[in-house]
Amino acid sequence: MRASSKKTEVVAKRATIRDVAARAGVSKSLVSLVFSDPAAVSADKKRRVLKAAEDLNFTPNFLARSLATGSGIFVGILVADLHNPLFAEIVDFVRLELEGAGEYGFMTSAMLPGLDGVPRLDSRTVNALIDLRPRSVLVVGSISDLSPLDKIPADVQIVVASAIPSKLKRAISVRTDDSQGMALIVDHLVERGHKNIAHIGGGGGKVSLGRAKAYEDAMNANGLKKYIHIEDADFTEKSGYKAALKMLKGSKRPTAITAANDLVAIGIEDAIKEMGLSNIALTGYDNTYLADIKTISLTSVDQDNAEIAAQAVKWLTGVESIKAGGQFLVQPRLIIRDSSSARY
Amino acid sequence: MRASSKKTEVVAKRATIRDVAARAGVSKSLVSLVFSDPAAVSADKKRRVLKAAEDLNFTPNFLARSLATGSGIFVGILVADLHNPLFAEIVDFVRLELEGAGEYGFMTSAMLPGLDGVPRLDSRTVNALIDLRPRSVLVVGSISDLSPLDKIPADVQIVVASAIPSKLKRAISVRTDDSQGMALIVDHLVERGHKNIAHIGGGGGKVSLGRAKAYEDAMNANGLKKYIHIEDADFTEKSGYKAALKMLKGSKRPTAITAANDLVAIGIEDAIKEMGLSNIALTGYDNTYLADIKTISLTSVDQDNAEIAAQAVKWLTGVESIKAGGQFLVQPRLIIRDSSSARY
DNA sequence: CTGTTAGCGCTTTCAT
């Protein structure tokens, strides 16, 4: 039924600048002007063009425009890991923020599952993004090797959010101050009377490593150097679970455990339960929605995603700038929930 | 240091077909041919062109090609909700599958946060996607109104995965058979001795509604019509929590509760805990990684994402076809965990 | 098999 058109294939082609020009009785270039530099065209003609565009349901072709201009009018967003709820939140904030600035964020995922389980930056997507000629590029989350992004023209600003840029000197980054975040956590546990506070994390990336280091610093600051105890884990639940089992079976069992992120904390919690232990304080990191689930109720550090997004957008839109390699650290906030209630 | 180029701005512009032609000593069209129809060019010249391309780090411009061809060479992927772990998984499978078929999937998120909290399909992204001229389009997850996609040329197949297409007759869909899924769940609970089995869900979308209906059918099939009890909730944890409180405070408290999805189940669990109840069996749906967290350990229905992805890709690549509005239902699998262990 | 000529839809100079 639907396919039974007359002789003409009625494939609803999008109207072009030419169609609009014809309908409005002006030249193509004038139509183009209306959409790129509206102020430069007479009110009368402008109205007519706009009307015609409206009638024809016309929207400038994104693609053709990028091709012709040599530089697009949108911000390219690359998400590192679709599975991490944290990143989805940041992307939402960024888009809202971008929207407010009258800019447009085009989100793509450049990560390929990867045969070995480790996600890899897909060069085809990177190339596609380059072809699209974004005005700037935002990378959300940790990508182990950002160097493929070096093919992006040098005048296109690359901003990394919630991660430490790896192998890409020109990138600038905005993320939470993990030294402070970890200090908040350790101080909180110390207040609750804990001394023997351990950390599970430090593996699988710069961010993780940074947090482990921050934990050490915080312990030292509290004069608890002798209690420093780190069991290696990356950012996954499974890895937290295994590390926790090992730690809890060891001789100097801690009274409190700090995790590299919420997922790791969940894995630790599983291990604690499985071993029939109780009264061990536990903290997460990132304050994802998981932490807020009542069954889990995890004390965690909030990264202030809104703030991260706001700063990223300032750079992406060129409102603010900073030299290559520069960074901005956002203040974290401690969210206290049940998991850290055990006292000592 | 890096910026101190000589007089020429060394913005690493991507090499064009022209550069390659010059270097290989052939015409532009020949280069083009090598990349579009390699078989049609002599081995010798082909080698030379490929070599030159290699040297220049040349990759055909995605954009220009789409513009010239009128139909791109990639599959556009639109993700409904970045927050739902289920969708990320499906996307991963689809990409892997596409990769295997020698095709390329370009993933974008078309959902804007939405001021009222309800995500909306962003017309700019839809337009951008249309401009890119994908060979076919995959929508992953529920979007309340797909009609903006009707602007996609009629010859571009639109496939919806893990959702029921709304307001878009031309779309075809692949998803799990929820009648079977719910039957598996109800049968399982009946086997454990339960009769008074309730359902929380049914609100906020066709899929949710379908599952509620499937629950009713399964109850009827077990001769448990008089126990049918549905409390309205959408797909969020919060909504499950509220519905559960209401249900559990009511007079005919069930011995088992089936949830519309895992998140809702988690909300229900919170309510159960909060009311100090125990021995109520609980089931989720979707078998997300949340269900597998030991602390949660939720009996759930696995959708077989790999199978969904495989079917979607067959359609997307044109290997198989089906008439507009057609659908394919995948067999679900019950994953039994602790949450349903309560017997009655 | 190879090279030439248009042209995709748009944005520029550059005249008018």
Place this chain on the structure above:
DNA sequence: ATGAAAGCGCTAACAG
């Protein structure tokens, strides 16, 4: 202020 012409990087008929 407006129109004509050239061109972004590529492919698609053509002719050689």
